[in-house]
Amino acid sequence: MKSFIVASLLAAASSVLAAPAPMPTPPGIPTAANAKTQLASLTVKPYVDDGKYERDLFPTWITISGTCNTREYVLKRDGTNVVTDSACSATSGTWASPYDGSVWTAASDVDIDHMVPLKNAWVSGANAWTTSKRQQFANDINSPQLWAVTDNVNQSKSDKSPDAWKPPLTSFYCTYAKAWVQVKYTWALTITSAEKSALTSMLNTC
Template identity: 40%
Template structure:
């Protein structure tokens, strides 16, 4: 007579299942610790400048309630003793200045592309908001929080937001948009940086501004490529 194999008793079968399930759960827990989560990616915008101009929303501007004091600047965001103005001067210098107590600057050399002139004194330079504070207010910043306006006024995250230029050219520009003022040279650079800042901060343009930007950008080959703030 052949021996007949007897199945495992029910209790033993259940114990084996529980052990297998526990082992599987432990392995999954270990695997989850070993696999790092994917980092969140900041939104970006990239397009030829002609397309970037076309993509800008058009809205009527309104300066009601504007005050320069609503955009707090210049701050020392990283606490290194140098405020935003001096950070830009240090970053854009063709020849680095000496840095003294309190981040005082001496010597150095800068090229102001608005008027194609070099300067050897920091006091001869202004830090221009590519999109002026009043223009930003007109174009959407009036709806921002105080902290977002402060971030805009001290934006070191995009090279084109803040530009070291001669005091005379900056004051000639004042708060005018490209329909009202353009530098004498490097106009493709200027248009590209202007449009980049508008996209970076989600700002609109008025109809005359868009028409001017469209006209200037037509002869430019640059690309707008920015991280959206």
């Protein structure tokens, strides 16, 4: 009987260890139905690239709370068992990247991705904003704009919109599209016809 109990406990512990890390869920992700309604209301027009985009026009990262800046805030928000030092830098923890399903235990392997890239925002309306508003956009923790993801996947995405880049995990298409639409809707940014078509297809996987 004892051996049976021990075996059962070991099996249970093994299943816990084998369980996948929880995926982060930033705030403000709409339902698929609401995302489709929001998408339909967005202005469709070609991007306007005036050639003046610079990342410094979207100041990051700002102080969010105490000694924590935006990056550190998102790492703590989206990680599991995150331990930080007095400067709010993550010294340990686990991060599951929703874009590709990879799990990381070093914060240096994790980038904070802007769901709608800064340059994409620039060419879809943010070039007319004040620097203050662009700073708010770049550090927006109240919408699904900031995601903790695998660094090289973030670099692969770069400033591409959904018609040019999609997450490696097709199972994440639905959430990705809902988040993208929500950010564009919240910030009244435009979309291209190709972008709208790609988002529609992705929302149809929900």
